[in-house]
Amino acid sequence: MRGGHHVAAVSSASFDLAAGECLALIGESGCGKSVLASALLGLLPGNAQTSGAATVDGIELLGADERTLARTVRGRRIGLVPQSPAAHLTPVRTVRAQLEETVRALTATPRRSIREAAVAAAERAAFPAGHLDRHPHELSGGLAQRAATALALIGDAPLLLADEPTTGLDRDLVDRTADELRRHIDDSTTGRALLMITHDLAAAQRIADRVAVMYAGRIVEITDATAFFGDPGPRHPYARGLLAALPERDFTPIPGMPPELGDLPDGCAFAARCDRAAARCGTRPDFTAGLACHHPVTSPEQEPDGPPPARQEPHRV
Numbered sequence: 001m002r003g004g005h006h007v008a009a010v011s012s013a014s015f016d017l018a019a020g021e022c023l024a025l026i027g028e029s030g031c032g033k034s035v036l037a038s039a040l041l042g043l044l045p046g047n048a049q050t051s052g053a054a055t056v057d058g059i060e061l062l063g064a065d066e067r068t069l070a071r072t073v074r075g076r077r078i079g080l081v082p083q084s085p086a087a088h089l090t091p092v093r094t095v096r097a098q099l100e101e102t103v104r105a106l107t108a109t110p111r112r113s114i115r116e117a118a119v120a121a122a123e124r125a126a127f128p129a130g131h132l133d134r135h136p137h138e139l140s141g142g143l144a145q146r147a148a149t150a151l152a153l154i155g156d157a158p159l160l161l162a163d164e165p166t167t168g169l170d171r172d173l174v175d176r177t178a179d180e181l182r183r184h185i186d187d188s189t190t191g192r193a194l195l196m197i198t199h200d201l202a203a204a205q206r207i208a209d210r211v212a213v214m215y216a217g218r219i220v221e222i223t224d225a226t227a228f229f230g231d232p233g234p235r236h237p238y239a240r241g242l243l244a245a246l247p248e249r250d251f252t253p254i255p256g257m258p259p260e261l262g263d264l265p266d267g268c269a270f271a272a273r274c275d276r277a278a279a280r281c282g283t284r285p286d287f288t289a290g291l292a293c294h295h296p297v298t299s300p301e302q303e304p305d306g307p308p309p310a311r312q313e314p315h316r317v
C-alpha cells in the first residue's frame with residue numbers, strides 16, 4: 001500500500017486437499033478467504049507479495065508466470081465457480097455461445113463436435129437445454145449458478161474452487177447447489193477436489209468433509225466436518241464462537257471485532273475477543289496438528305477445572 005504500509009491479508013494458510021474431497025473454508029467477512037483464492041488463481045493485484053508454495057497437480061502456483069497460469073492453471077487445473085454467476089457470465093452472449101467458446105479454449109474437441117460438447121457440458125451441470133439460447137439476464141439465480149458451474153467443469157480441472165457459490169440463493173437452492181457440487185466431486189471418473197469458501201455453515205455442513213476456519217488472515221483450525229458440526233465440536237474458541245452465533249444454536253455473537261489486518265497484534269489475533277485468553281496468548285500460537293491455539297477447548301470433562309462456567313450475561317446483538 002502507499003507509504004510502505006502493509007496489509008497482511010493472508011499470513012498463514014496451510015492445507016491439503018485430495019481428489020474426491022471437499023474442504024470448506026469459513027470465517028468472518030474480511031478474514032482473507034477470497035484473497036487466498038485469488039492467490040491460487042494468480043489473480044492478486046500487482047502490488048501483492050506472496051511467499052510459500054501451493055501445488056495443484058504438480059504445478060507450483062505461487063511462483064507461476066502469467067503464461068503458465070493462463071495456459072495450464074485457470075480452467076484446466078482450477079475451475080472457478082464464481083461468487084455472483086450472473087456478473088461472471090458475459091451479459092451480451094448466450095449461455096450456449098459461452099459454453100462453446102470455453103469448450104474451444106479448454107479442450108481438443110474437433111470443430112464439428114463443439115456444439116454437441118457444449119450441450120453435454122450444460123447437461124453435466126443440470127442446466128436445461130431449452131435455456132441454452134438465453135442471455136444471462138434471462139436466467140434465474142439458480143440457473144445462472146448452473147451455467148457458471150458448467151463453464152467451471154469444462155476443463156476437467158482437478159480442483160474446483162467455489163467462492164460463496166450459494167450467496168443470494170434461498171435455502172432450497174442452497175441445498176440443491178451444494179448437492180450438485182458434491183456430485184461433481186463424488187464423480188469417481190474425474191477425481192475432483194472442491195475448495196468451497198462460504199459464510200453459510202449449513203451449506204458447509206451439507207457438503208464438506210473437512211472444515212478450515214480462518215481468522216485475521218490465518219487458518220486457525222482444520223478439522224473433520226462431522227466432529228466440527230457435531231460432537232465434540234471445534235477446538236478453537238473462535239470456531240466454537242462461530243457455531244454458537246448461529247440462530248439455530250445459541251444465537252450468541254462473538255463479542256468485539258476482528259483486528260485490522262494492517263495492524264495485527266504480535267500474539268494470537270483472537271486473544272482480545274477470547275474468553276479463554278491468558279498471558280501466553282501474547283505469543284502467536286503455531287499451527288500444529290490442525291490447530292493454532294494455546295488453550296484449545298477439549299470436551300468439558302477434560303477441562304482442567306471441570307466444565308466452564310455458564311456465561312454470566314448474554315451478549316446482545
Ligand SMILES: Nc1ncnc2c1ncn2[C@@H]1O[C@H](COP(=O)(O)OP(=O)(O)OP(=O)(O)O)[C@@H](O)[C@H]1O
Pocket residue numbers: 007009027028029030031032033034035036045199261
Ligand atoms: N488489493 C487490496 N489492497 C488492500 N487490501 C486488500 C486488498 N484486497 C483485499 N484486501 C484486504 O484483505 C482482507 C481480506 O479480504 P477478503 O476479500 O479475502 O476477505 P473474505 O474473507 O473473502 O471476506 P468476505 O467473506 O466478505 O468475502 C480485507 O480486509 C481486505 O480489505
Ligand code: NI
Pocket residue numbers: 033034035163
Ligand atoms: Ni470473499
